[in-house]
Amino acid sequence: MAKRNKHYGAHFAQQPSSAKENPSKESPAKSAPASSTQSDAQKQVGFTPQSLPHQHAPMRRKRSKAPIVIILLVLLAGLGAGGFVFWQHRPVSITVDGQQRTVMRRSTYGQLFANESVSVTPGNLVSVTGNVLEEGKGNAYTATVNGAPLSFDEVNNAPIWGGEKIEFGNGDDVLEPHTSEVVDLPPKLEYRVAPGTGEKGYMVQQGTVQYVTQWGKTGKQEVLHGQTTGETGQGKVVEEAQNVVVVAQDIHPDDDKKLVAITFDDGPSYYTFDYLRILSENDAKASFCAIGEQLADGGPVVAQTHEAGHQILSHSWSHQQLTTLDEQQLAHELGDTAAELEKWAGSPVRFIRPPYGDIDEQVWLKSHGAMSASVFWTHDSLDWEKPGVDAIVDNCTKFMKPGSVILMHDGGGDRSQDLEALPRIIKAWKDAGYTFVTVEELMASDSSIDLSVVKAGPMPADAAWPTEVAPASNN
Ligand SMILES: [Zn+2]
Numbered sequence: 001m002a003k004r005n006k007h008y009g010a011h012f013a014q015q016p017s018s019a020k021e022n023p024s025k026e027s028p029a030k031s032a033p034a035s036s037t038q039s040d041a042q043k044q045v046g047f048t049p050q051s052l053p054h055q056h057a058p059m060r061r062k063r064s065k066a067p068i069v070i071i072l073l074v075l076l077a078g079l080g081a082g083g084f085v086f087w088q089h090r091p092v093s094i095t096v097d098g099q100q101r102t103v104m105r106r107s108t109y110g111q112l113f114a115n116e117s118v119s120v121t122p123g124n125l126v127s128v129t130g131n132v133l134e135e136g137k138g139n140a141y142t143a144t145v146n147g148a149p150l151s152f153d154e155v156n157n158a159p160i161w162g163g164e165k166i167e168f169g170n171g172d173d174v175l176e177p178h179t180s181e182v183v184d185l186p187p188k189l190e191y192r193v194a195p196g197t198g199e200k201g202y203m204v205q206q207g208t209v210q211y212v213t214q215w216g217k218t219g220k221q222e223v224l225h226g227q228t229t230g231e232t233g234q235g236k237v238v239e240e241a242q243n244v245v246v247v248a249q250d251i252h253p254d255d256d257k258k259l260v261a262i263t264f265d266d267g268p269s270y271y272t273f274d275y276l277r278i279l280s281e282n283d284a285k286a287s288f289c290a291i292g293e294q295l296a297d298g299g300p301v302v303a304q305t306h307e308a309g310h311q312i313l314s315h316s317w318s319h320q321q322l323t324t325l326d327e328q329q330l331a332h333e334l335g336d337t338a339a340e341l342e343k344w345a346g347s348p349v350r351f352i353r354p355p356y357g358d359i360d361e362q363v364w365l366k367s368h369g370a371m372s373a374s375v376f377w378t379h380d381s382l383d384w385e386k387p388g389v390d391a392i393v394d395n396c397t398k399f400m401k402p403g404s405v406i407l408m409h410d411g412g413g414d415r416s417q418d419l420e421a422l423p424r425i426i427k428a429w430k431d432a433g434y435t436f437v438t439v440e441e442l443m444a445s446d447s448s449i450d451l452s453v454v455k456a457g458p459m460p461a462d463a464a465w466p467t468e469v470a471p472a473s474n475n
Pocket residue numbers: 265266315319355356
């Protein structure tokens with residue numbers, strides 16, 4: 001033992017640097033060299049009576065009360081936490097399909113559905129185009145919570161708080177696995193016939209006028225690619241497209257103001273000068289519907305007509321029945337005529353008089369915005385039949401109603417009967433208190449006609465044109 005002690009003592013003495021690094025070894029070697037084989041604990045006990053009495057006494061006092069306090073605190077905390085948990089998950093009352101039920105608060109609608117024997121039909125697993133792939137493999141249910149209809153995904157894992165009124169409904173379908181992309185959604189052509197149109201015995205059932213009230217804008221839509229079926233289907237609309245809207249209606253001047261429009265088709269011709277003279281002599285405004293291919297000779301007449309305050313309309317390039325044409329032909333018949341007329345009239349011409357009065361939604365769709373208003377008539381002179389001056393006058397005056405549009409011709413053949421009839425027609429209407437205005441002025445006199453888009457000029461370059469006609473609407 002003595003040898004080992006010495007050995008230890010020598011060891012420490014020989015390696016002071018090591019001892020310094022480790023105070024726990026240094027301490028017993030210095031303070032108790034004779035009993036260095038004792039454990040550290042034994043050494044501490046040996047010192048206790050002299051060196052630590054004052055330190056131990058207060059520690060004992062603390063230890064004697066602290067455990068009780070801590071235990072009480074822990075118990076209280078435990079009770080509090082337990083109470084809180086219990087409070088959070090206490091039984092609460094709800095109404096399920098009209099029946100009172102008690103459920104644990106914070107349980108889910110999914111758990112509730114599983115515990116109730118609710119008779120609803122689950123949805124199906126469907127392809128991206130809506131074909132049923134597996135019956136009943138869709139969502140189990142939908143729910144209406146306090147009047148708000150919610151999907152399975154919205155409600156299944158949602159907690160119940162108590163007090164809710166829940167009604168379970170049939171499950172919704174679940175789409176096959178799919179990828180999606182967002183693509184452009186083209187606008188549609190919306191064709192609206194205003195209420196009351198064609199009810200007054202007018203020959204044209206589609207309205208005396210048709211006009212654009214809104215140009216189109218492209219929207220955005222999701223396209224879904226089914227990974228099971230390989231089908232491509234439509235997803236949700238990300239951004240609504242703005243449809244092109246064409247309205248058809250008759251003209252009813254506000255306050256039944258006695259206004260009438262007279263229109264001359266198939267010009268310009270050398271007769272047109274006579275019409276301009278008669279109109280001027282009778283202080284009447286009119287509207288001339290010009291044929292594009294006659295502008296090479298008749299252009300200056302159109303310019304003179306425009307300068308006299310009359311309105312210029314397009315009557316197509318070569319008097320084609322527009323409903324028989326494709327888009328390319330319409331681009332020529334409408335677009336080229338408008339461009340040529342603008343040269344002579346000095347401003348864009350977007351009003352047309354369709355040859356034979358024949359126009360439909362497909363013509364509008366194929367027009368690509370080359371026109372913004374189409375004008376029919378309420379009085380057909382039938383002057384092309386050359387029925388005699390009296391008959392022409394009678395056809396044009398047989399009834400008089402504010403908003404009437406008279407159809408005559410200043411081209412297309414011998415117009416001598418018209419030249420005799422025209423002053424009499426004007427006089428008859430004027431005697432009845434009417435004023436002759438242009439078609440556009442007549443439309444503007446009816447505040448139910450929104451001319452803002454027509455007046456703003458041709459279709460804006462950034463507007464989008466529809467690719468199809470929207471389903472019929474009664475608006
Ligand atoms: Zn014609």
